[in-house]
Amino acid sequence: MGKNRDVIIACDFASAEATYAFLDKFTEEKPFVKIGMELFYAEGPAIVREIKKRGHKIFLDLKLHDIPNTVKKAMRVLSNLDVDICNLHAGGSVDMMKAAIEGLTREDGTRPLLIAVTMLTSIDQTRMENDLWISKELPEVVMHYASNAKLAGLDGVVCSPLEAGKVHEVCGDEFLTVTPGIRFADGADGDQQRVTTPAKAKEIGSDFIVVGRPITAAEDPVAAYRRCVADFVG
Ligand code: C5P
Numbered sequence: 001m002g003k004n005r006d007v008i009i010a011c012d013f014a015s016a017e018a019t020y021a022f023l024d025k026f027t028e029e030k031p032f033v034k035i036g037m038e039l040f041y042a043e044g045p046a047i048v049r050e051i052k053k054r055g056h057k058i059f060l061d062l063k064l065h066d067i068p069n070t071v072k073k074a075m076r077v078l079s080n081l082d083v084d085i086c087n088l089h090a091g092g093s094v095d096m097m098k099a100a101i102e103g104l105t106r107e108d109g110t111r112p113l114l115i116a117v118t119m120l121t122s123i124d125q126t127r128m129e130n131d132l133w134i135s136k137e138l139p140e141v142v143m144h145y146a147s148n149a150k151l152a153g154l155d156g157v158v159c160s161p162l163e164a165g166k167v168h169e170v171c172g173d174e175f176l177t178v179t180p181g182i183r184f185a186d187g188a189d190g191d192q193q194r195v196t197t198p199a200k201a202k203e204i205g206s207d208f209i210v211v212g213r214p215i216t217a218a219e220d221p222v223a224a225y226r227r228c229v230a231d232f233v234g
Contacts, residue, residue, distance in 0.1 A: 004207075005202065005206075005207055005208070005232060005233050006032050006057075006207075006208050006233065007031065007032065007198070007208075007209055007211060007225065007228045007229050007232055007233065008031075008032045008033065008034050008059050008178070008208050008209065008210045008211070009031050009032070009033050009034065009211060009212070009215050009216065009225065010033075010034045010036065010061075010180070010210050010211065010212030010216070011023075011033045011034060011035055011036075011039060011216070012036055012038065012039070012212050012213075012216065013038075013039055013216075014038060014039070014042060015039075015042060015043070016039075016042075016043045016046075016047050016050070019039060019047065019051070020050075022216060022221065023051070023054065023056070025221055025222055026222055026225070029225075030054070030055040030056050030057075031056065031225055032056065032057040032058075032059065032084070032208075033051060033056050033057070033058055033059070034058075034059040034060075034061050034210055035047060035048060035051070035058060035059070035060050035061065036061045036062075037061070037062060037063075040060065040062060045081055048060065048081050048083060049081070052081075052082055052083075057084040057085075058083045058084055058085070059083070059084065059085040059086070059087075059178075059208075059210075060078060060081070060083040060085070060086045060087075061086075061087055062078075062086065062087070063087055063088060063089055063117055064086075064087070064088040064089070064092070064100065065088060065089035065091065065092045065096075066092065066096070067096070068092075068093075068095050068096045068098070068099035068100075069099065071088060071092065071096050071099055071100050071103065072099040072100060072102055072103035073103060074103070075099075075100045075101075075102075075103030075104045075114075076103040076104070078104070078112065079103065079104045079105070079106055079111055079112060082112075083112050084112055084113065085112060085113045085114075085115060085178070085208075086104070086112050086113075086114060086115075087114065087115045087116065087117060087158060088100055088114070088116060088117070089116065089117050090116035090117065090118050090145035090146070090148055090149050090157070091119075091145065093148075094148050094151055094152045097114075097116065097148070097149060097152030097153070097154055098152045098153065100114060100152075100154075101114060101152065101153050101154070113155045113156070113176065114154050114155055115149075115154060115155055115156045115157055115158055115176060115178055116145065116146070116148075116149035116154050116156075116157050116158070117157070117158050118141070118142040118145035118146055118149075118157055118158070118159060119138060119141055119142050119145065121160065121181075121193070121194075123138075124138070125137070125138045128141065139163075139166075142159070142163060143166065143167070143170050145157075146159070146167050146170060146171050146175075147170060147171060149171075150171045150172070150175055155175070155176050156171075156175050156176025156177055156178060156207065157171075157175075157176070157177060157178070158178045158179070158180070158210075159177055159178070159179060160179060160180075160181055160194050161177075161179040161181060161182065161196040161200070161201040161204055161206050161209070162194055162196060162204070163177075164177035164179055164201070164204050164205050164206045164207075165204050165205050168205050173205075176207045176208065177205065177206050177207050177208075178206075178207065178208040178209075178210060179201055179206040179208070179209055179210065180192075180209075180210040180211075180212070181193075181194055181195045181196065182195065182196065182197070182198055182201060182209045182210070182211045182214065182228070183195040183196070183197065183214055184197060184198075184214055184224075184227070185197050187214050190213055197231065198211075198227075198228045198231035198232035199231040199232070201232060202231070202232045202233075202234065206232075209228070209232055211225075211228055214228070215228065
């Protein structure tokens with residue numbers, strides 16, 4: 001899979017029925033979808049197989065973090081599920097990320113893209129210092145984790161669109177930035193703190209935007225998706 005800009009819809013639904021009812025609205029296009037923990041834990045691998053069968057690309061957002069051997073074996077399972085992107089926590093160490101790549105790589109040398117979560121956006125400077133006992137500046141830690149991901153051979157990171165330019169500066173243009181926190185200029189921010197529009201994310205250099213509620217909760221989700229594609233992919 002190459003580096004082509006695309007819009008990924010976060011299918012944050014609680015059941016397969018709700019997810020299929022949503023995807024059935026798309027009669028002309030097959031959007032790239034993100035399946036998160038809630039839906040995967042509720043429905044299991046069957047939901048991945050069914051959405052693949054319907055022709056969608058899948059970002060399976062399970063954020064693995066365990067000892068290298070366990071992550072390697074779990075990644076082998078996800079690779080066999082034929083997802084297009086999966087992810088893990090860079091905080092699990094360079095060795096864990098290398099093991100993940102090994103597990104993902106199929107006998108023919110192909111594998112899904114693998115991206116890392118650096119520091120969760122729910123962790124701020126104070127929590128990082130007090131709870132994690134990391135006494136560095138948060139942006140420095142994010143860039144260090146991104147560099148570790150690159151060193152381990154990963155394809156990119158999940159980051160704020162506002163960090164995408166800096167990640168490319170540090171890790172190179174080919175290193176993917178997958179960015180949530182996207183809102184239309186005339187829409188509500190919801191619980192997202194640092195947001196940007198699809199057009200601005202394109203300008204900053206995001207490779208994939210992950211868009212949930214601005215599409216899933218829109219009156220006309222297909223129109224909202226098309227608006228994202230027009231603004232971001234162009
Ligand atoms: O509805 P909304 O557009 O805010 O959805 C964004 C999606 O991206 C959700 O699935 C959320 O869990 C995910 N995400 C995020 N911020 C991060 C990492 C993931 O919003 N830092």
